[in-house]
Amino acid sequence: MTRIGVYVCHCGLNIAGVVDVEKVAEYAKGLPDVVVAKHYTYMCSEPGQHMIQDDIEAQNLDRIVIATCSPRMHEETFRRAVAEAGLNPYLTEIVNLREHVSWAHTHEPEKATEKAKALVRMGVAHARLLEPLEKRKVSVEKGVLVVGGGIAGIQTSLDLADAGFKVHLVEKSPSIGGRMSQLDKTFPTLDCSACILTPKMVDVAKHLNITLLTNAEVTNVKGFVGNYEASILKKPTYVDAEKCVGCELCTKVCPVKVPDRFNENLTEKRAISIYSTQAVPKIATINPDYCLRLKYNKGVCGKCQDACEAKAIDFEQKPETVQVKVGGIVLAVGSEVFNASKMVELGYGRFKNVISSIEFERISDASGPTGGKIVSPKDGKTPKTIVFIQCVGSRDKRFHDYCCRVGCMVTLKQAILAREKIHENVRIYVCYVDLRAFGKGYDEFYRSARDKDIDFIAGLPSEIHSAQDGSLCFDVYDKGTNKLLEVHPDLVVLGTGLVPNNDLGNISALFHASRSADGFLLEAHPKLRPLETAMGGVFLAGACQGPKDIPDTVAQASGAAAKAIDLLSSGEIELEPLKAVVDKDSCSGCRICESICPFVAVEMKPEVVDGNERFRAEVIEAMCQGCGLCSSACPTGAIKIQQYSSKQVLTQVQAALTETCTEGGK
Amino acid sequence: MSMAKPNLEAREKILAKLSGRELVNCFQCIKCTSGCTALKLLELKPHEIIKLVNLGFVDELPSSDIIWTCVTCLKCVQRCPQKASPYHVIMALRNIAVEKEAKVPEGYLKAVSQILETGLIETPKKIVTRKMETVDRDCLKLPKINPPKESFQAVFTKTMEEK
Numbered sequence: 001m002t003r004i005g006v007y008v009c010h011c012g013l014n015i016a017g018v019v020d021v022e023k024v025a026e027y028a029k030g031l032p033d034v035v036v037a038k039h040y041t042y043m044c045s046e047p048g049q050h051m052i053q054d055d056i057e058a059q060n061l062d063r064i065v066i067a068t069c070s071p072r073m074h075e076e077t078f079r080r081a082v083a084e085a086g087l088n089p090y091l092t093e094i095v096n097l098r099e100h101v102s103w104a105h106t107h108e109p110e111k112a113t114e115k116a117k118a119l120v121r122m123g124v125a126h127a128r129l130l131e132p133l134e135k136r137k138v139s140v141e142k143g144v145l146v147v148g149g150g151i152a153g154i155q156t157s158l159d160l161a162d163a164g165f166k167v168h169l170v171e172k173s174p175s176i177g178g179r180m181s182q183l184d185k186t187f188p189t190l191d192c193s194a195c196i197l198t199p200k201m202v203d204v205a206k207h208l209n210i211t212l213l214t215n216a217e218v219t220n221v222k223g224f225v226g227n228y229e230a231s232i233l234k235k236p237t238y239v240d241a242e243k244c245v246g247c248e249l250c251t252k253v254c255p256v257k258v259p260d261r262f263n264e265n266l267t268e269k270r271a272i273s274i275y276s277t278q279a280v281p282k283i284a285t286i287n288p289d290y291c292l293r294l295k296y297n298k299g300v301c302g303k304c305q306d307a308c309e310a311k312a313i314d315f316e317q318k319p320e321t322v323q324v325k326v327g328g329i330v331l332a333v334g335s336e337v338f339n340a341s342k343m344v345e346l347g348y349g350r351f352k353n354v355i356s357s358i359e360f361e362r363i364s365d366a367s368g369p370t371g372g373k374i375v376s377p378k379d380g381k382t383p384k385t386i387v388f389i390q391c392v393g394s395r396d397k398r399f400h401d402y403c404c405r406v407g408c409m410v411t412l413k414q415a416i417l418a419r420e421k422i423h424e425n426v427r428i429y430v431c432y433v434d435l436r437a438f439g440k441g442y443d444e445f446y447r448s449a450r451d452k453d454i455d456f457i458a459g460l461p462s463e464i465h466s467a468q469d470g471s472l473c474f475d476v477y478d479k480g481t482n483k484l485l486e487v488h489p490d491l492v493v494l495g496t497g498l499v500p501n502n503d504l505g506n507i508s509a510l511f512h513a514s515r516s517a518d519g520f521l522l523e524a525h526p527k528l529r530p531l532e533t534a535m536g537g538v539f540l541a542g543a544c545q546g547p548k549d550i551p552d553t554v555a556q557a558s559g560a561a562a563k564a565i566d567l568l569s570s571g572e573i574e575l576e577p578l579k580a581v582v583d584k585d586s587c588s589g590c591r592i593c594e595s596i597c598p599f600v601a602v603e604m605k606p607e608v609v610d611g612n613e614r615f616r617a618e619v620i621e622a623m624c625q626g627c628g629l630c631s632s633a634c635p636t637g638a639i640k641i642q643q644y645s646s647k648q649v650l651t652q653v654q655a656a657l658t659e660t661c662t663e664g665g666k
Numbered sequence: 667m668s669m670a671k672p673n674l675e676a677r678e679k680i681l682a683k684l685s686g687r688e689l690v691n692c693f694q695c696i697k698c699t700s701g702c703t704a705l706k707l708l709e710l711k712p713h714e715i716i717k718l719v720n721l722g723f724v725d726e727l728p729s730s731d732i733i734w735t736c737v738t739c740l741k742c743v744q745r746c747p748q749k750a751s752p753y754h755v756i757m758a759l760r761n762i763a764v765e766k767e768a769k770v771p772e773g774y775l776k777a778v779s780q781i782l783e784t785g786l787i788e789t790p791k792k793i794v795t796r797k798m799e800t801v802d803r804d805c806l807k808l809p810k811i812n813p814p815k816e817s818f819q820a821v822f823t824k825t826m827e828e829k
Binding site for chain 2: 391396460461
């Protein structure tokens with residue numbers, strides 16, 4: 001004989017303000033097998049939990065129904081309380097009276113109360129059929145795979161490695177450092193980007209717990225939380241990393257010019273080159289798309305091979321695949337800069353002196369193409385008028401609807417740098433819509449820019465065109481003064497926003513990490529689980545989750561590292577038992593479940609029956625997330641989800657429709 | 667300065683004439699006005715019209731001259747980052763002006779009656795050639811232009827009445 005206790009929570013006035021909780025509890029008392037039914041202000045509070053625990057003991061309850069907020073909020077809390085009282089925690093049923101009733105039907109209290117009664121009735125019907133379940137423990141691998149070697153990946157790797165975990169850091173470029181290594185100074189303190197980043201890059205290379213894999217990409221991921229196995233493709237660099245000393249003799253003899261990606265293609269380098277002055281690892285790499293020897297045949301060129309004293313050049317190098325076993329994965333693949341040529345009216349790509357903000361960084365950087373001298377790429381002269389234009393590609397429904405979150409501060413910084421480098425000989429305009437300076441010390445930074453005689457125009461230009469003498473020209477209306485200005489700039493810097501990586505689609509598919517509407521990777525919960533994906537053991541760090549500046553990126557990266565440590569530190573993890581189970585005898589081996597499972601948790605295993613080999617579905621418990629797709633798709637009903645079998649679900653449906661809550665009606 | 671009072675009812679009437687409510691998304695980036703073809707000569711400020719409509723200060727708009735200054739170049743439609751489309755708002759205001767029988771600039775009325783009568787936006791004119799001869803269609807042996815059919819006039823009038 002089942003003995004059920006029903007507990008209705010007021011949630012302050014969140015539920016009780018709409019639903020007549022007293023009536024609901026009274027109604028529950030009349031339901032079959034219900035021994036006690038109570039209501040209380042906050043069931044999740046200590047006295048609330050004690051009430052349940054005391055009743056379990058005194059009334060010998062064996063099923064608990066709690067009508068309260070969403071199970072996502074407090075299911076774990078109540079399960080723990082029930083377990084403390086000696087009952088199997090999975091004999092608890094949560095009925096959602098807040099999100100599903102009071103918040104949804106605020107203006108219809110009577111109907112809401114009726115709905116609450118129906119949901120409690122369904123909950124009691126389900127509770128009766130609940131089965132005791134046990135959590136399962138699996139061991140976890142002690143390593144972490146970090147994908148992306150920008151500041152996010154670097155910070156995560158160092159934190160993890162310092163905590164004693166093995167890290168495999170994969171970077172697709174020949175050097176780590178990412179976007180931050182391209183920047184000149186950083187806001188709001190104006191410290192030089194390289195000065196604060198380079199030591200960290202070196203730390204990564206030296207750390208005994210970090211295996212650095214540059215020029216590499218993850219090609220395959222198998223496994224589940226705590227037990228992932230990744231294949232990493234190391235593309236050939238055609239230079240022996242052990243022998244190369246980074247002397248750059250080879251780059252001096254190479255005859256082939258190649259656009260320099262690190263310098264945003266503002267300059268050229270050679271087909272064999274070192275990624276940047278601060279590159280880590282500082283070894284040369286041959287670009288096979290340009291190298292004459294690699295493109296054509298064995299006979300040609302080979303000058304670098306002759307010049308290399310260390311005999312490091314190896315044209316025969318082949319791609320290599322490395323397999324690693326890790327417990328967790330941190331995705332830190334970063335973002336890209338908006339391609340401003342899509343916004344045709346601003347003339348980027350047509351006019352040489354219209355540049356993007358990342359190009360300005362290279363021009364302003366001491367290690368950049370101009371040695372840090374701010375000049376117009378059109379004529380190499382110091383500009384007399386510089387204009388910064390905000391929100392290029394961001395907050396624009398034609399391109400990206402979101403705010404890029406860095407543009408305003410980047411522009412303020414660059415305007416200050418321009419003023420400091422060209423002194424009073426330059427007129428600086430900033431055309432903006434809203435100026436957002438929200439971080440610590442950011443508004444002070446904005447004010448310091450105001451001090452530096454920079455003209456802020458509250459309005460954006462519609463188009464940039466060339467005047468008859470070939471100079472740039474545009475009109476802009478200032479809403480503060482109601483004046484139309486005609487500006488003839490020598491240099492226009494576009495505040496280009498951050499956009500999702502081109503290959504984020506592949507990455508999302510590879511790691512089963514979903515994407516949000518803006519195209520970035522989706523966190524498990526926007527407020528409460530911002531560092532995790534919905535996939536267990538896969539974490540997010542930096543701008544791949546959404547546009548971020550350096551302080552936010554570093555904070556998230558350390559957070560992701562902490563999350564990974566949390567997962568790995570105990571050496572084993574508990575898995576929820578609410579998973580799919582297969583009844584092997586009814587499985588026909590049709591493979592529908594295997595094809596439909598979004599978590600790749602179903603495997604077809606051969607078995608020999610009467611001398612014939614046939615296949616049966618088997619659920620890899622650790623990978624199954626209990627979503628139920630397989631169960632509803634199975635034509636023979638062989639797969640069911642624990643606690644949600646057809647019988648358990650249909651009994652609830654019946655309870656909803658017939659106002660009774662026993663199996664088959666009462 | 668007198669206090670402005672919003673007229674939300676009139677505002678809704680304008681919104682009802684539009685295919686969507688995108689104009690409420692306008693965050694006053696001023697791109698429309700910076701690039702407006704009619705700004706320099708005729709002082710049309712599309713951003714101001716959008717803001718007036720959004721706040722409900724619309725009583726004077728249909729009878730103002732400014733809504734007739736738009737040259738319908740559609741730059742504001744193409745470049746608006748919020749798809750607020752000032753041009754469509756201006757067209758809605760013009761239609762309301764006609765409904766209210768507010769003052770419509772003479773040129774527009776002339777153009778309309780001419781189209782009704784001749785079917786043409788511009789009547790054929792005599793021109794002067796490089797040899798300084800004045801010629802017309804007859805001299806050039808071009809076919810005669812027939813007045814539009816009655817059905818054209820019926821459709822045209824009906825369209826005007828519906829808007």
